[in-house]
Amino acid sequence: MKIVVQVKLQPTPEQESALDATLRAANQAANEVSQRAFKTGKRNRKALQGLAYGWLKSEGFSAQPALHIIRKVADSYTILKANIDAGNLGRKGAKRRVRAESKPTAFRAVSAQPFDDRCLSWNYNARTVSIWTTAGRMKNVRFGCASNDLKTLMQHRKGESDLMFRDGKWFLIATCEVPEEPQFEPVDWIGVDRGINNLATTSDSVNYSGRRLGRYRRWQARKRAEIQAKRTRSAARLLKKRAKREARHAGHMNHTIAKDVVAVAQRTERGIALEELGGIRERVTVRRDQRATQSSWPFHQLGSFIAYKAQRAGVPVIEVDAAYTSQHCPLCGHTERANRPTRDDFRCRRCGLAGPADVVAGINVRDRARSAWVFVNMPQPTS
Template sequence: MVGVSTITVQLKLTPSPEQAAVLEQTLHALNDHANHVSRAAHEQGIHRLYPLRKLTYTRLREARIGSQAAQLTIKKVADAYTTFHANLKAANYGPKGSERRQRIESTPVVFRPEAAQPYDARNLSFALDAHTISLWTVQGRMKDVPFACSPDQMKVLAEHKRGECDLVHRDGAWFLLVVVAVPDAPEHEPDGFLGVDLGIVNVATTSDGQMMAGRKLNRYRRRQRQLRAKLQKKGTRSAKRLLKRQRRKESRRSRDANHVISKRIVAEAERTSRGIALEDLKGIRQRVRQRKPQRAALHSWSFQQLGSFLIYKAKRAGVPVVLVNPAYSSRECAECSYTHRHNRICQASFTCRSCGVVAHADRNASRVLARRGQEAWNAGRQSSASDGSQ
């Protein structure tokens, strides 16, 4: 059975000044009502969707909020409390009894006036040929709101099922984030695996020896940190305006780099009919201990984002992906499997103390991951065959 992956298509809305004013009024009104729902949920201790809907839906309808807009506003609050409780469980707000955690638990979830608002097919529709949308607002249905997108995005919107959307007002611009369900390509039987070692100096190194260096991106991040520190210290109004303009620039640069790297890796695996063996880096920031100068680089590098890009692009191309345990992959020899901490001489150099092989450390680790990926795939394939024969 072919699976389905969800991707998000970002459309830039180009409303007229009059349309933009109504959209802003709508966003502010719905977030104000979301705050009322949140306070009711906090006071009554009701955080699940259906009981919360029973408690607050009538009030929203009496305030002349459309039926579907009211439903989605309540769902937004319920989802926010689900995230809130997950963060509590993970101790992201501090341990039980801490002052910070008690302060956060004692206050309801608050939504900013311009927080994103969900829409769905019941209160938002597309006219793809005209490049416009029609959506519910506090002043009634607003038609013919133009949007801009690339030909590839338009093709995805036209050919696949569209789900929930988020109306976003960011830095003076309007966006619509559309969730689209895209069927995965049939997964092929891999002829070997392409190992991918992720790192900071080299963002990704493949077992073919291809290295995607991260020095340029790390230098850029370092300059951005220095600029932020300088502007924050200055503290003037113009410095604060510049900080506001700069705040998303670094994340866009990083996201673009991750898209380019993941696309190259998946294309190579698809071309050679191989799968991808990727190290499972879940919880790496909690496991890894770095010296103070290296902590900023570790915590600013988007491990999870690059991994997720690789996985979803591989699914669309029908390339199998196996997540393998990366433990000691930097100390294990890809030739003889001898593992010792002294094999890794420095960041870039690897010399096996058993067979004497000399290699680049990241290249050696990626070959180890490729072998582990093949072993994991073989184990899964044998298990599947035995289940099918019973």
């Protein structure tokens, strides 16, 4: 499976100037190629290469950087078409879709730029890289990363790496091909119910509370309101910085939860069952005072973290229907809204089964995974 490793570059002032000039030149050229593609309608890689390769070479780009710029532009139009076909930009005639279709795709001055092994080489022992720039090959650019990331780079790095400038710092995002463990046949399933007050609750009655994250986010919201009231440029920069800090905090918590869930599943040879929550924000209506909480709820990130960690460990993952998991009685099968008198409690009106609502939901997710797995692995009749 593919994963990425981020390393922080530590260039000298002269090296930083060369990297900045290279990134800006590449994106300026990409914008020019994009405009030509828009005017001529030639948007796939092969057609764009015939259209723009000679011009890029005349502008001083070497062969591989020129090809990467062309592929970068072609991929941007491929992504645009995929979003239009999927309806992500609205129906035909929608303002957002018309706006996207009426102009060429554009790149920021410091958008990420890909480099392959012909343009970028690594010296892991010295922790330096040699990279192509518009000023020539630049050697001995130092980088720093965690020891585990360095080990992953040395053993599994394969393919392109992206040069990125973010928040005044330089990074390389390296692609690594990490071998997967063979997926085992699960003896049972762990149902995982995701929520807001409780970020995750398993069918084993293990609860990962979201109270700490909720307090942290409420504190951040108060600070944002104070900073926004100032309405200055420095306040805008500080808001951006705080938003990224909050996202990193939530990501760290989700990584921790996903790691624990996958470790238990691997140790007990069970699969992981998740609720299928796609489009939940459109399906579920909440009170006005809860909208910000729901819109910032990182449930999708938690699910994706569990999925990729499980794939790497060989743990099966299945998604099941999320409908009525917190209102359905796993003992007698009775489903009723009144089965959940409060947010935290479940009490079946028919058989009297009672317990924490999130644990009951996790058990229902587990039971649905059992049925779904049997159906998926059922031999298909031959004609």
